[in-house]
C-alpha cells in the first residue's frame with residue numbers, strides 16, 4: 034500500500050460504498066494489476082465498486098483530499114494498459130452500475146449506466162428493429178463506459194462509424210468530484226463539443242457514469258460472402274477497389290493464411306488451407322439494392338483473381354462465417370503459447386505494401402506474424418506469436434511491433450485505430466505528433482484534470498513528469 | 513501578406529489575409545502580445561453567429577488558405593486548407609463521384625473552416641450524420657500562435673485527444689482552423705424528394721413517429737411551416753388547409769430509390785398525409801436549395817435555432833407558431849432541430865418571450881434555444897441569447913483559458929465566454 038492510502042482513507046471509502054464494495058487484500062488486488070495488456074503490471078492500493086454517481090463523486094473528492102491517484106475501470110479488456118494503476122491508488126470499477134435506464138425508440142436513443150456490457154444492450158434491443166452499432170469483438174465482456182473511454186470500433190464500424198458517432202451525451206464525474214451532464218438526448222448542445230473530447234480520452238479527463246447512445250435501425254437485409262485469394266496482394270487490392278467503386282460494405286475483414294490454418298484446425302469450417310488470404314465481406318441495407326452490391330463485389334473479387342467467392346445462403350451459414358472471424362483470436366492459442374495483438378492503421382490503398390512489410394519485418398526478427406483485421410478501414414491487427422517465458426523472444430517481438438507501427442506512420446497512418454495509447458504506446462505519441470500538438474493535448478487535460486490525479490501517466494509522454502511523488506513505474510522500467 | 517477590406521458586423525480595425533499556417537501563427541503571436549482581439553473570417557456568411565463582440569480587433573481572413581493539400585480518391589479522404597469554399601470542394605469531389613453530404617447556405621462563399629467552426633448541418637444530417645463525423649484530421653493555431661494538430665489522415669484513429677471534435681462548433685474561440693482532413697462518401701446514383709401536407713401538429717407527430725420505423729431509410733426528414741416564399745410560387749399542389757409540409761429525401765441506387773418511393777407512398781396512404789407527391793426532378797433542385805438556404809438569415813427580427821429530443825419537435829413548432837403566426841419555420845424534424853425566423857413586428861416582445869417561454873420550453877424537452885442572427889441580436893441579454901448556462905459552462909471556460917489565455921480569439925461570442 035502506498036503511504037498515502039492509509040487506514041483512514043480505507044475506512045472512509047467503506048463508509049461511502051459499504052464493506053462489501055471495497056477490496057484491499059493483496060490476494061484480491063492482483064486481479065486488478067493489469068487489463069488485456071499484460072506486459073506491465075501494478076496493483077492498485079484499493080479497489081472500490083460504486084453503485085451511484087454520488088458515490089463516484091464522493092470517492093473522487095476523498096482521493097483528492099488524501100492526494101492519491103485514482104482511475105476508472107470497466108471490464109478491463111483494454112489492450113493498451115489504460116487500466117494500469119500507475120502509482121497505485123484507488124481503482125474505481127464501474128461494473129456495478131449496470132442498469133439500462135431507458136430505451137426510447139421514438140427518439141432513437143438509449144440511456145445506460147456505464148457498467149452495462151455492450152452485448153446486454155444488443156440483447157435488450159433484439160426484436161425492436163434497432164441496435165447499438167459499435168460492436169467490438171470483445172462485446173460480450175466490455176462495458177459501454179469502457180467503449181466510450183476508448184472510442185471503440187468493431188467489424189461494422191466501416192459503414193456505421195465508431196463509438197463517438199453514436200454517443201449523444203454522458204453524465205460524468207470530473208476530476209474534482211463535480212457531477213456534470215455533457216450533451217444529452219437532444220442533438221447539437223450549445224457550446225464546446227465536450228462529448229467529442231471525452232469520447233476516446235481513455236479515462237484521463239473524467240469518469241463516465243451514464244451515457245445517452247444513439248440507436249441505429251436494423252438493416253432490412255444482408256448478404257455475406259467469403260472470397261478466397263491466392264495472394265495477399267490480390268486480396269488487398271480488391272479491398273480498395275470495392276470501396277473505390279462507391280460501395281461501403283457493412284464489414285470487410287481479412288484473414289491471412291497463418292490465421293486461417295489456426296481457425297481451420299480449431300473449428301473445421303472447411304477453409305482451403307492453401308489460400309493466401311480470405312476476405313469476409315458483408316453488405317447490408319434495403320433488399321432492393323443488395324443483390325446488385327453483392328454482384329458488383331463478386332465481380333471485383335474475380336477481377337482480382339479470387340479463386341472462389343462463397344455466399345452465405347442463410348442465417349446459419351452467415352453466423353458460421355462470422356464465428357470464424359470472431360473466434361480467430363481464440364484460435365491463435367493453438368499456434369503459440371503467447372501472442373501480442375498490434376493495432377495500426379494505414380490508408381486502404383497502402384494495405385498491399387503494409388502486409389508485405391509485415392511479412393518482411395517478421396522474417397527479419399524471426400517472429401511469426403499472422404493477420405486478421407478490419408481491412409475496410411485499413412485497420413491492421415498483426416498478431417505476433419511468441420513464448421512469454423523467453424525474454425529474448427519478447428525483445429524481438431517488441432522490436433518487430435515497433436517497426437510495424439513505424440511503417441504505419443511512414444504510410445501516413447496511425448499507431449492505433451481502436452485499442453488506444455494507454456501506457457503501451459506512449460512512446461509513439463512523439464513520433465506521431467509534434468511537441469506543440471502534445472502540448473495542446475496536455476493543456477486540454479489540464480483543463481479537465483489539473484492535478485493530474487485522474488489516471489496519471491497515460492496517453493501523453495509528458496505524463497511521466499506528472500508531479501506525483503508516489504508514482505513508480507511498476508514493471509515499465511524492466512522493459 | 514495581403515490586406516483586404518471587408519465590411520462586417522464585427523468591430524474591426526484592420527484586416528489581414530495570411531496565406532499560410534505560419535503567417536496565421538505570426539499574426540496570432542503578435543495579437544497575443546498586444547492583447548488584440550482576432551476575428552477569424554471565412555466566406556463571411558455567418559459573421560453574426562454567436563453574440564456580437566464589442567472589443568475592437570483584427571479580422572483574420574482565411575480565404576488566403578485555399579489549397580487542396582492532398583486528395584486520395586481511392587482512400588476517400590481529402591486534406592484541404594480552411595479557406596477553401598465548399599462549392600469548389602464539391603466540384604472537385606464530383607469528378608470522382610464523391611461528395612461531402614453537407615448542406616450549407618451560400619456554398620460558393622462558405623469556407624470549410626467556417627462551416628466547421630459553426631458546426632453547420634443541414635437536412636441530410638438525418639441520414640448522413642453531422643460535420644464532426646466527417647473530420648478525421650485537423651490543424652489549428654491557438655491564441656498564443658502555437659500550431660497544433662489532432663487526428664490524422666486515416667478514417668480510423670484513436671491516438672490522442674480528438675481535437676477534430678473539440679474544434680468543430682467551437683466558433684474559432686479555441687484556435688483558428690487552418691487545415692482539415694475529411695472522410696468522403698460516394699455520390700448516390702439517385703434521389704427522390706417526396707412531399708405531403710399535414711393539417712394538425714398531432715397528425716405531424718403521428719407521421720414523424722411512423723417515419724422512424726418506416727421501411728424506407730430517408731436521408732432527410734424536413735418540415736416547413738409558415739410563409740415560405742417557395743410555397744407561394746412553384747409548389748407542386750395547393751392545399752389550402754395545410755398547416756405545413758413534410759419533405760422526405762430518399763437516396764441510394766436507382767432500384768433502392770424506386771422501391772423506397774413506392775413504399776413511402778403506400779405508408780403515407782395510411783397516415784394523415786395529404787397532397788402526397790414526388791417532386792419532379794427539375795423542381796426538386798430548387799426545393800432542396802430552399803431547404804438549405806432557408807437556414808440563412810432572412811428579412812426578420814430574429815432567427816433562432818432550437819434543439820430538442822425529436823419527439824418534441826411539434827411542441828416547439830406549435831409554440832413558435834402561437835408566439836408568431838407569421839414566423840417562417842423549418843425543422844430538421846428527424847433530429848429535433850427547429851429553425852425559426854420571426855417577423856419584424858414581433859421585435860418588441862421577443863426578448864421577453866425568449867426568456868419566459870422559448871428557453872424554458874426547449875429546456876423542458878431536454879434541449880436549448882440559441883439566437884442566430886437578425887437586427888435584434890445586440891439587444892439580447894446573454895440569458896435571452898443562449899438561455900441558462902449548461903452545467904459544463906465553467907469547464908468550457910477552463911478549456912478556453914488553456915487554448916486562449918489572452919482571450920483574443922473571437923472574444924465575447926460564445927456561451928462559455930464569461931468575459
Ligand SMILES: Cc1cc2nc3c(=O)[nH]c(=O)nc-3n(C[C@H](O)[C@H](O)[C@H](O)COP(=O)(O)OP(=O)(O)OC[C@H]3O[C@@H](n4cnc5c(N)ncnc54)[C@H](O)[C@@H]3O)c2cc1C
Pocket residue numbers: 068069104105106107108109110111112114115116127147168169170171174175176177178179180181182183184185186187188235236237239240241242362451452488
Ligand atoms: C479479445 C478482445 C477483442 C477486442 N476487440 C476490440 C474491437 O474489435 N474493437 C475495439 O475497439 N476494441 C477491442 N478490444 C479492446 C477493448 O475491449 C475495448 O477497448 C473496450 O472498449 C474496453 O472496454 P472495458 O469495459 O473493458 O474497459 P476497460 O478495459 O476497463 O478500460 C479501458 C479504458 O477506459 C477507461 N474507462 C473504463 N471505464 C470508464 C468510465 N466509465 N469512464 C471513464 N473511463 C473509463 C479505463 O481507465 C481505461 O483507460 C478487444 C479486446 C479484447 C480482449
